[in-house]
């Protein structure tokens with residue numbers, strides 16, 4: 001079969017590959033400590049589940065408007081206004097099948113062949129593949145680990161050419177947990193305005209920030225031409241499987257993204273949308289509980305990793321990932337690169353992590369600490385032993 005050039009430009013998400021390998025091992029009875037999955041281990045809060053059950057009981061099980069039901073759009077713009085001082089109308093809101101679909105559609109609706117997209121490294125793997133699929137050219141902005149992987153508008157500006165169309169920013173960041181300070185975010189938006197670009201701001205982890213950082217969104221700006229916000233209920237409300245995300249931005253752009261949605265998935269699942277209304281409009285205390293727990297786990301894992309000789313680990317300010325540097329253990333004992341290291345770690349110590357090349361760097365691994373304290377302690381114990389034997 002002759003496959004399209006378009007599909008040959010992308011590969012299966014490498015984070016999913018690790019998850020699959022770990023799942024296979026687990027299914028064969030192996031006790032795996034899984035730091036691979038980028039999803040909360042908490043169950044979806046009960047009030048949210050109840051709203052979905054209620055919707056099912058009321059037979060809310062048919063097609064809905066493709067871009068989402070009106071009460072969910074209302075709930076999204078209200079929550080965003082309350083949390084961040086934004087003022088989006090429902091026409092400036094699109095409900096999508098997870099945040100991923102919003103990103104896919106935003107890129108597909110704006111990128112022509114050869115257009116350039118500025119993407120800071122380390123990046124979430126899907127950004128690169130989606131840009132490639134759309135025929136764009138990712139222009140990678142190298143950040144420095146010793147600088148906490150900071151993204152600066154002045155460095156971004158150096159990469160802008162007449163072909164630049166988009167800048168993609170994800171703060172807090174997957175995989176590093178780095179948070180772009182609000183003043184730098186403002187500079188990035190000012191740059192987008194000055195150079196007539198579109199800033200795609202992925203706020204998927206926006207509620208998970210630590211050490212006195214406050215959740216931040218550029219959405220408080222009235223700019224609709226140069227900014228599109230992508231959000232998700234997946235991480236904030238432990239709803240990864242429900243597949244509810246959204247975009248906030250220019251109604252013209254959203255209408256064009258909707259075209260794509262109407263020919264692919266159609267609406268996000270009807271009763272999941274009703275659950276989304278409850279998630280956003282109901283009590284928010286579960287988010288605070290998860291946040292406090294993530295902060296404790298972050299401290300635990302960073303401390304444990306730093307105690308392993310040769311491993312360097314930044315203290316991330318957000319999300320639920322750490323991105324330690326494991327260079328000291330590469331190119332020795334048959335371990336050529338971080339992919340080989342990750343494989344050995346999984347096979348020998350039964351600890352699943354994701355190799356750095358999935359995110360554009362060679363010397364790191366990504367560890368998701370969205371797992372229990374018990375698992376974190378056990379994983380640290382196994383890693384300590386594993387690394388002491390290399």
Ligand SMILES: Cc1ncc(COP(=O)(O)O)c(C=O)c1O
Pocket residue numbers: 038097098099100101124170173174202204231232233234240244245
């Ligand atoms: C940075 C980032 N953006 C977006 C998403 C998409 O999440 P979802 O499609 O579940 O809303 C993820 C998921 O891992 C992510 O890490």
